[in-house]
Amino acid sequence: MIERSVNLVVAVSGASGALYAASFIRALCKNVAGQSSLIVSPTAIRVHNQEMETRITSAQEYIESLEALIPSNQRKHTFTLYDHMDVGARPASGSTHTDGMVIIPCSMKTLSGIAHGYTSNLIERAAEVTLKERRRLIVVPRETPYGLIQLRNMTALTEAGGIVLPASPGFYQNPKTFDDLGDFIASRAFSLLGLPPLIRGWQE
Numbered sequence: 308m309i310e311r312s313v314n315l316v317v318a319v320s321g322a323s324g325a326l327y328a329a330s331f332i333r334a335l336c337k338n339v340a341g342q343s344s345l346i347v348s349p350t351a352i353r354v355h356n357q358e359m360e361t362r363i364t365s366a367q368e369y370i371e372s373l374e375a376l377i378p379s380n381q382r383k384h385t386f387t388l389y390d391h392m393d394v395g396a397r398p399a400s401g402s403t404h405t406d407g408m409v410i411i412p413c414s415m416k417t418l419s420g421i422a423h424g425y426t427s428n429l430i431e432r433a434a435e436v437t438l439k440e441r442r443r444l445i446v447v448p449r450e451t452p453y454g455l456i457q458l459r460n461m462t463a464l465t466e467a468g469g470i471v472l473p474a475s476p477g478f479y480q481n482p483k484t485f486d487d488l489g490d491f492i493a494s495r496a497f498s499l500l501g502l503p504p505l506i507r508g509w510q511e
Protein backbone atom coordinates (compact mmCIF):
# COMPACT_ATOMS: atom_id res chain seq x y z
CA MET A 308 0.00 0.00 0.00
CA ILE A 309 1.39 3.40 -1.01
CA GLU A 310 1.88 5.82 1.92
CA ARG A 311 2.54 9.23 0.32
CA SER A 312 -0.39 11.41 -0.67
CA VAL A 313 -1.04 11.22 -4.41
CA ASN A 314 -2.36 14.16 -6.38
CA LEU A 315 -3.44 13.43 -9.96
CA VAL A 316 -5.61 15.07 -12.58
CA VAL A 317 -8.20 12.50 -13.62
CA ALA A 318 -10.22 13.33 -16.73
CA VAL A 319 -13.11 11.41 -18.25
CA SER A 320 -14.07 12.18 -21.85
CA GLY A 321 -16.84 10.96 -24.10
CA ALA A 322 -15.38 7.82 -25.65
CA SER A 323 -16.96 4.44 -25.18
CA GLY A 324 -15.52 2.62 -22.16
CA ALA A 325 -17.15 4.27 -19.15
CA LEU A 326 -16.22 1.07 -17.34
CA TYR A 327 -12.51 1.96 -17.52
CA ALA A 328 -13.04 5.32 -15.82
CA ALA A 329 -15.22 3.72 -13.16
CA SER A 330 -12.58 1.04 -12.46
CA PHE A 331 -9.77 3.60 -12.25
CA ILE A 332 -11.64 6.00 -9.98
CA ARG A 333 -12.94 3.19 -7.76
CA ALA A 334 -9.43 1.73 -7.40
CA LEU A 335 -7.95 5.14 -6.58
CA CYS A 336 -10.64 5.71 -3.98
CA LYS A 337 -10.07 2.32 -2.38
CA ASN A 338 -6.28 1.89 -2.56
CA VAL A 339 -4.45 5.22 -2.81
CA ALA A 340 -4.21 7.95 -0.18
CA GLY A 341 -4.51 11.41 -1.64
CA GLN A 342 -6.63 14.04 -3.32
CA SER A 343 -7.03 14.41 -7.06
CA SER A 344 -8.69 16.83 -9.45
CA LEU A 345 -11.52 15.40 -11.51
CA ILE A 346 -12.81 16.75 -14.83
CA VAL A 347 -15.73 15.06 -16.57
CA SER A 348 -16.92 16.15 -20.02
CA PRO A 349 -20.67 16.37 -20.70
CA THR A 350 -20.38 13.62 -23.33
CA ALA A 351 -18.64 11.38 -20.79
CA ILE A 352 -21.78 11.57 -18.65
CA ARG A 353 -23.94 10.75 -21.67
CA VAL A 354 -21.79 7.72 -22.53
CA HIS A 355 -21.70 6.62 -18.87
CA ASN A 356 -25.50 6.71 -18.73
CA GLN A 357 -25.80 4.67 -21.90
CA GLU A 358 -23.21 2.06 -20.97
CA MET A 359 -23.87 1.78 -17.22
CA GLU A 360 -27.65 2.19 -17.50
CA THR A 361 -27.75 5.18 -15.14
CA ARG A 362 -29.54 8.54 -15.27
CA ILE A 363 -26.84 10.84 -13.99
CA THR A 364 -27.27 14.52 -14.87
CA SER A 365 -24.07 16.14 -13.57
CA ALA A 366 -20.40 15.50 -12.86
CA GLN A 367 -21.18 15.84 -9.14
CA GLU A 368 -23.70 12.99 -9.35
CA TYR A 369 -21.18 11.03 -11.39
CA ILE A 370 -18.44 11.08 -8.73
CA GLU A 371 -20.93 10.56 -5.90
CA SER A 372 -22.24 7.42 -7.62
CA LEU A 373 -18.72 6.00 -7.93
CA GLU A 374 -17.67 6.95 -4.40
CA ALA A 375 -20.81 5.27 -3.08
CA LEU A 376 -19.40 1.93 -4.26
CA ILE A 377 -16.74 2.15 -1.53
CA PRO A 378 -17.88 2.30 2.12
CA SER A 379 -17.03 5.77 3.47
CA ASN A 380 -14.71 4.38 6.18
CA GLN A 381 -12.67 2.62 3.47
CA ARG A 382 -12.19 5.62 1.15
CA LYS A 383 -8.58 6.79 0.98
CA HIS A 384 -8.86 9.24 -1.90
CA THR A 385 -10.97 12.34 -2.39
CA PHE A 386 -11.75 14.25 -5.58
CA THR A 387 -12.10 17.95 -6.25
CA LEU A 388 -14.44 18.42 -9.16
CA TYR A 389 -13.71 21.10 -11.78
CA ASP A 390 -16.03 22.42 -14.46
CA HIS A 391 -15.12 21.05 -17.88
CA MET A 392 -15.19 24.56 -19.40
CA ASP A 393 -13.40 26.40 -16.55
CA VAL A 394 -10.05 26.95 -18.24
CA GLY A 395 -8.99 29.16 -15.33
CA ALA A 396 -9.31 26.40 -12.71
CA ARG A 397 -6.31 25.06 -10.77
CA PRO A 398 -5.42 22.20 -13.18
CA ALA A 399 -5.06 24.83 -15.95
CA SER A 400 -1.94 26.25 -14.29
CA GLY A 401 1.55 24.78 -14.40
CA SER A 402 2.23 26.15 -10.92
CA THR A 403 -0.32 23.71 -9.50
CA HIS A 404 1.84 20.68 -8.78
CA THR A 405 0.44 17.28 -9.68
CA ASP A 406 1.80 13.73 -9.91
CA GLY A 407 0.49 13.41 -13.47
CA MET A 408 -2.70 13.14 -15.43
CA VAL A 409 -4.80 10.36 -16.90
CA ILE A 410 -7.58 10.73 -19.48
CA ILE A 411 -9.71 7.61 -19.26
CA PRO A 412 -11.29 6.95 -21.67
CA CYS A 413 -9.94 9.49 -24.18
CA SER A 414 -12.08 10.40 -27.18
CA MET A 415 -10.50 11.02 -30.56
CA LYS A 416 -11.73 14.60 -30.27
CA THR A 417 -9.91 15.19 -26.98
CA LEU A 418 -6.83 13.37 -28.32
CA SER A 419 -6.86 15.71 -31.33
CA GLY A 420 -7.22 18.80 -29.15
CA ILE A 421 -4.15 17.80 -27.12
CA ALA A 422 -2.04 16.69 -30.09
CA HIS A 423 -2.66 20.04 -31.82
CA GLY A 424 -2.39 22.27 -28.75
CA TYR A 425 -5.98 23.37 -29.26
CA THR A 426 -7.09 23.79 -25.68
CA SER A 427 -10.82 24.38 -25.95
CA ASN A 428 -11.69 23.06 -22.46
CA LEU A 429 -10.10 22.23 -19.10
CA ILE A 430 -9.25 18.62 -20.00
CA GLU A 431 -7.25 19.73 -23.04
CA ARG A 432 -5.65 22.65 -21.16
CA ALA A 433 -4.67 20.47 -18.17
CA ALA A 434 -3.15 17.92 -20.57
CA GLU A 435 -1.19 20.65 -22.32
CA VAL A 436 0.10 21.86 -18.95
CA THR A 437 1.02 18.30 -17.92
CA LEU A 438 3.13 17.90 -21.07
CA LYS A 439 4.81 21.30 -20.89
CA GLU A 440 5.70 20.73 -17.23
CA ARG A 441 7.19 17.35 -18.24
CA ARG A 442 4.81 15.43 -16.03
CA ARG A 443 3.34 12.06 -16.87
CA LEU A 444 0.30 12.13 -19.15
CA ILE A 445 -1.54 8.89 -19.88
CA VAL A 446 -4.36 8.76 -22.40
CA VAL A 447 -6.60 5.73 -22.84
CA PRO A 448 -8.03 6.09 -26.37
CA ARG A 449 -11.02 4.06 -27.56
CA GLU A 450 -11.91 3.83 -31.22
CA THR A 451 -11.85 1.13 -33.84
CA PRO A 452 -10.45 1.02 -36.41
CA TYR A 453 -7.96 3.85 -36.10
CA GLY A 454 -7.65 6.09 -39.16
CA LEU A 455 -4.49 7.85 -40.25
CA ILE A 456 -5.49 11.08 -38.50
CA GLN A 457 -5.98 9.33 -35.15
CA LEU A 458 -2.72 7.39 -35.55
CA ARG A 459 -0.85 10.61 -36.36
CA ASN A 460 -2.39 12.30 -33.33
CA MET A 461 -1.28 9.41 -31.12
CA THR A 462 2.23 9.66 -32.59
CA ALA A 463 2.32 13.42 -31.95
CA LEU A 464 1.18 12.92 -28.37
CA THR A 465 3.83 10.23 -27.83
CA GLU A 466 6.53 12.45 -29.34
CA ALA A 467 5.48 15.20 -26.93
CA GLY A 468 6.07 12.87 -23.98
CA GLY A 469 2.58 11.44 -23.44
CA ILE A 470 1.82 7.75 -23.06
CA VAL A 471 -0.87 6.09 -25.17
CA LEU A 472 -2.43 3.22 -23.23
CA PRO A 473 -5.04 1.76 -25.61
CA ALA A 474 -8.27 0.48 -24.11
CA SER A 475 -7.18 -3.04 -25.09
CA PRO A 476 -7.34 -5.33 -22.08
CA GLY A 477 -5.41 -8.61 -22.24
CA PHE A 478 -7.31 -11.87 -21.92
CA TYR A 479 -4.43 -14.03 -20.68
CA GLN A 480 -5.59 -13.68 -17.08
CA ASN A 481 -8.93 -15.26 -17.96
CA PRO A 482 -11.24 -12.37 -17.08
CA LYS A 483 -14.61 -13.52 -15.78
CA THR A 484 -16.41 -10.18 -15.52
CA PHE A 485 -16.48 -6.74 -17.12
CA ASP A 486 -14.88 -5.43 -13.93
CA ASP A 487 -11.91 -7.75 -14.54
CA LEU A 488 -11.44 -6.03 -17.91
CA GLY A 489 -11.79 -2.59 -16.33
CA ASP A 490 -9.30 -3.48 -13.61
CA PHE A 491 -6.79 -4.65 -16.22
CA ILE A 492 -6.68 -1.19 -17.83
CA ALA A 493 -6.85 0.63 -14.48
CA SER A 494 -3.94 -1.51 -13.26
CA ARG A 495 -1.79 -0.66 -16.28
CA ALA A 496 -2.50 3.04 -15.71
CA PHE A 497 -1.61 2.62 -12.02
CA SER A 498 1.75 1.06 -12.92
CA LEU A 499 2.58 3.87 -15.34
CA LEU A 500 1.76 6.44 -12.66
CA GLY A 501 4.05 4.69 -10.16
CA LEU A 502 1.14 3.33 -8.13
CA PRO A 503 0.90 -0.28 -6.95
CA PRO A 504 -0.69 -2.41 -9.70
CA LEU A 505 -4.12 -3.84 -8.99
CA ILE A 506 -3.55 -7.17 -10.65
CA ARG A 507 -0.53 -9.38 -11.26
CA GLY A 508 1.41 -8.98 -14.49
CA TRP A 509 1.98 -11.59 -17.17
CA GLN A 510 3.34 -14.86 -15.62
CA GLU A 511 3.88 -13.27 -12.18
Ligand SMILES: Cc1cc2nc3c(=O)[nH]c(=O)nc-3n(C[C@H](O)[C@H](O)[C@H](O)COP(=O)(O)O)c2cc1C
Nearest residue numbers: 320321322323348350351354414415416417449450
Ligand atom coordinates in the same frame (compact mmCIF):
# COMPACT_ATOMS: atom_id res chain seq x y z
C1 LIG B 1 -22.62 6.68 -26.98
C2 LIG B 1 -21.42 7.37 -27.57
C3 LIG B 1 -20.26 6.64 -27.76
C4 LIG B 1 -19.12 7.25 -28.30
N1 LIG B 1 -17.99 6.50 -28.45
C5 LIG B 1 -16.85 7.11 -28.87
C6 LIG B 1 -15.63 6.37 -28.92
O1 LIG B 1 -15.56 5.18 -28.59
N2 LIG B 1 -14.52 7.01 -29.32
C7 LIG B 1 -14.53 8.34 -29.66
O2 LIG B 1 -13.48 8.88 -29.98
N3 LIG B 1 -15.69 9.07 -29.64
C8 LIG B 1 -16.84 8.48 -29.25
N4 LIG B 1 -18.01 9.20 -29.20
C9 LIG B 1 -18.02 10.56 -29.74
C10 LIG B 1 -17.52 11.60 -28.74
O3 LIG B 1 -18.33 11.56 -27.58
C11 LIG B 1 -17.54 13.00 -29.38
O4 LIG B 1 -16.52 13.09 -30.34
C12 LIG B 1 -17.44 14.11 -28.37
O5 LIG B 1 -17.37 15.35 -29.06
C13 LIG B 1 -16.23 13.96 -27.47
O6 LIG B 1 -16.14 15.08 -26.63
P1 LIG B 1 -15.20 15.09 -25.35
O7 LIG B 1 -13.91 14.48 -25.75
O8 LIG B 1 -15.09 16.53 -25.00
O9 LIG B 1 -15.90 14.30 -24.30
C14 LIG B 1 -19.15 8.62 -28.66
C15 LIG B 1 -20.33 9.34 -28.44
C16 LIG B 1 -21.45 8.73 -27.90
C17 LIG B 1 -22.69 9.54 -27.65
